[in-house]
Structures are given as structure tokens and as C-alpha cells.
Amino acid sequence: MTLKNYYKILTLLILCSSCKTDYKFLLEVPKKLQVNEKLTISFSEKGGMPIDSVQISLDGKKIKTDTNYSATLDILNYKLGLHTITALAFFEGHVKKTENSVIFLADTPPAIYTYKIINRYPHDKKAYTQGLEIYNGFLYESTGKKGRSSLRKVELTTGKVMQQIDLDEQYFGEGITKFGDEIIMLTWKNGMGFIYDFETFEQKGTLNYKNSVEGWGLTNDGEKLIKSDGTERIWFLDAKTYNETSYIEAYTNERKVENLNELEFINGKIYANIYQQNSILIFDSKTGKVEGVANLNGLYNEMSKTQKLVLQDEVLNGIAYDHATKKLYVTGKHWGELFEIELIKKN
Secondary structure, X not given: OOHHHHHHHHHXXXXXXXXXXXXXXXXXXXXXXXXXXXXXXEEXXXXXXXXXXXXXXXXXXXXOOOOOOOEEEEOOOOOOEEEEEEEEEEEOOEEEEEEEEEEEEOOOOOEEEEEEXXXXXXXXXXXXXXXXXXXXXXXXXXXXXOOOOEEEEEEOOOOOEEEEEEOOOOOOEEEEEEEOOEEEEEEXXXXXXXXXXXXXXXXXXXXXXXXXXXXXOEEEOOOEEEEEOOOOEEEEEEOOOOOEEEEEEOEOOOOEOOOEEEEEEEOOEEXXXXXXXXXXXXEEOOOOEEEEEEEOHHHHHHHHOOOOOOOOOOOEEEEEEEOOOOEEEEEEOOOOEEEEEEEEEOO
């Protein structure tokens, strides 16, 4: 190769390299919007360089764009929470990936609920309540704290513990749910849970969760397990493999709601305690939309009349719904009473 040809090739390489670095891609989406609004996506190249084509996707699914590589999308039926917009730009035999994100919010604010106390029953003050279920007139309760975690069968009207199994003191017990002829109990930070025979409490196996951060609350919809991990996410687990297959995120029309704890599945909706708050959220199990908020601070104040409570720790926690009688029960950590309540929507 002559020196002259060498310099020609070197010049072409420099020019080509300069062309690639001069591409300035801009993918514009709103930071957040309510799902009754339209999502507008626009892509542009600000360097004045030609591009061959652009492929834009929402959460990995390709969407149709116009000739300017822009799109307007109806998002009413999408899940709430964080979504990823991706643009693949093709030019000069190359492809460049650009990403941006958008948060989908609920289209309406949640309804506000108050409550009415229907009945009151004794409850073990030593129970640091984590999960609560009711079946055939008996309560099933899990308690937390290392060295004090247990699974219990409790007589509703007296609060008497009829049956109990204690966890090894290395485990901090969390939520429970009855699923078929088994009862499943989570642990907080061990990344695992226990599977027990519902009648005998004999341990039948364990389950592991890998994608969700921690074990907090647990319920089921008859087909899948539904699990919280202390964030805004609610995870759905395969009933046979216990693998986390999908999740939703709890959002109002303004923001996400974190610290979701004890769960109960009632008539297609998910009810959730919020840790360190005396309230219950009601949200859509498909989209994550927070449809209702029940302020139960009055129950905490009621308990404070008869016992000294630690405000940040001994709060409302425990939701049990009797599908046979349509009755709703709640209690709290170390509370001396269990309440049957009726939720009433405010006008």
C-alpha cells in the first residue's frame, strides 16, 4: 500500500467515525400521566444526519409510528406504574438503542371509606400479627419477631390458641394464606417460605422467591399466590412452581404507594395494610389502581384506651375476610382485641 492510499483510507475512517458520533438521538415522552390521557412519543435526530428507520417499543412490544417516528397511544387498559419506552435507530449498517421511562397513574382519586365496629373479640397481646385468615369460623394467624414467630389456629370468640407451631428462632415470620389443603407462610428476609398441611400444621416443604425483595404479606385468588414485599409491587406466583410470574404496582392518581404489607383478596380486589399506618388500601388486582382508602386510625385510638401502644410498630395489621358470612375482621400488632368491621364509603 502506498503512503497516498494509506492516507485516503485513514481519512475515510475518520470521516465515518465522525458521522457515527455526530448522531444525536432524542426520545421524548412525558415523565408521568394518568391513564385516561394519551401517551405521546416522539423521536428525532438532532445532528442533521440521515437515518434509515426507527423501531419504537413500549415494554418490549413494538408500536406503530408515523413517518416522523412519532406515536400517540391509548393507555387506559395498561397496568399502572413505571413503563419503558425503547427506540432502535438503524443507520449506516448500525443500530443504536435509546430508552426513556414514563409512569402511568390512575385516572381518578381513590374513594374514601370510614368504618363501623360490628363486634369485638379478645386477641393475644403477645401476638405480633403478620398474617390473618379465617376459615370455618376459626382464625389462622402468623406472628413475627425472631424467636417469637409462629403459625396459630385461634378460636374466634375467645382468642384462645387451639393449635400452634413455632418457627426456628432464625426466622422472622410474615404473611400467610390458605391455598387448597395447605397453608403457606412467608419469612421476612430469608428469601423463603414454608408450606404446611392445613389440618395438622405438619411442614410439607418450602418455597423460594427470587425476584421480589422480601416476604411481607400473602393471599391468593384461587389460582395464583399474591405476595407483597414492602414496596409498591404486588407479585403473582405460580401455584405449582411458586415462581414469580408477574407483578402490578399500586398507584393513585398522584403517586405510588409503598410499604404494602398484609394482604387479603376480596371479591376480585386486593386489600392491603400499609406498614406503620392504620389504614387499608383497596386496589384493582389487574392494573394496580388504588380504588379506595379506609382510614382506621379510630381503631388504634380505641386500643390506646386500654393498652399502651408503640405508634410506629404496634399498628393495624391483619385482614381476614370470611367468604361464607361476608364478614371482615381486622386487628393489629400486639393488640388486645380483634374487630369485626364494616367499611362504609363516604359520599
